[in-house]
Amino acid sequence: MISKIKDYILVFLLMCISGNPLFIYSNDWVFVIAVAVMVFLYMIQGGERLVSKKILGWLIFFVCLFVGQALVLKEVSLPANVNFLAKFYVGYLIVTLIGFRFRRVYLKTLYVISLISLVLFLWEYLGGAPLGFEFNRYKTLIFYNSIISIDPIRNSGMFWEPGAFQGFIMLIPLLYLDDLKHLWRTYRKECIIFIITLGTTQSTTGYLVFVAFALGSVLISEHLSKVKKSVIIISSILLGMVLYDSLEFLGEKVSKEYEAAIELEEGEVSWSRMGALTIDMKNIARHPIVGNGFLLDSRYEGLGAKMVGTGNGFSGAINIMGVVCILLYFVMLYRQLNMPWKKRLLFLVIIVLLLNGEYFLNYPLFWGLLFVKLPFIDKSNNESNSRIINCPQS
Secondary structure, rough: OOHHHHHHHHHHHHHHHHOOHHHHHHOOHHHHHHHHHHHHHHHHOOOOOOHHHHHHHHHHHHHHHHHHHHHOOOOOOOOHHHHHHHHHHHHHHHHHHHHHHHHHHHHHHHHHHHHHHHHHHHHOOOOOOOOEEEEEEEOOOOOEEEEEOOOOOOOOOOOHHHHHHHHHHHHHHHOOOOHHHHHHHOHHHHHHHHHHHHHHHHHHHHHHHHHHHHHHHHOOOOOOOOOHHHHHHHHHHHHHHHHHHOOHHHHHHHHHHHHHOOOOOOOOOOOHHHHHHHHHHHHOOOOOOOOOOHHHHOOOOOHHHHHHOOOHHHHHHHHHHHHHHHHHHHHHHHHHHHOOOOHHHHHHHHHHHHHHHOOHHHHHHHHHHOOOOOOOEEEEHHHHOOOEOOOOOO
16 A cells, blocks of 8 residues: 555656646756655665666766767756756656556546646636646646636646646557557546546647547557548548637647748747747757757857747757757667557657657656556457456556
């Protein structure tokens, strides 16, 4: 019982340091503190080794990367580099300590957070005043945040904005990608709550990623005939076209961002996803191998602080750490996943789409995916005999 409670506390901590404003904005050394806490837990309770060959290899790689940046860039930030190493290491420690139980604990923890968020979101939607104390641009209860003066009211959950919340939700079907039937059969009410919660985020990225995941799952399904696949895909495309035209935060928003991005001139600033992508690509070209580091003036030559809050986490991560690092991330993630190659590719595609929405790689959770242990799915010819090995409670 104590071990189970510990798992939930650790996953909640991982979520907090991966997206809760009160944690990530209040202290510059929160990740170093988290590492100290985790090392203490390992020492008193055990688990996998504090340093494995895999984590050691990654840490050596990052140190070499930061040395390379110091050699080619005008200025680098040693505290930012140390903080990143702490983020990466704490993601490894939490995920590996929980092991095969991780995806189930993550699902259950996010389910509670989603339920709380729906109640408090409905309260605000019906005219209730945001609850909690003011911090930064939020009214916060720690486990639920309201962005002050946001219009329309959207569900951010306990994270920094609705677009971040959707990313945490979409990790659920990814972690269960190799047996979505098991996910639906075992956690049906949780899945329904996740879908409703995703809808309340009103996140453009969230909606598009959900559709992409659904269509991708249909395409690679081994249990649907070509006729059924065609019907589902065509129906989804038609429904998508209707929603794209009717929902302001989909069609109109995407069209405006695209038009603004293609008209972006040298020296102009854009915080939109597509505008940030355009600016990032120009800066990536300066140092494509080692990247431009964490400092804004180094990442965005001539723009600096004007680019605070830019919106493309995928191109932004490449801009910071270079093409080699991000490519290695996806190669190693592909190798870590315990599922057929088509599902691995879909997993990576969805991660790319999620990163295009937010800077998830600025925090430990998405780096921790490199160490997630997914249970082996043993499927006989009879689908009803499908079982999960090494994780009886998954």
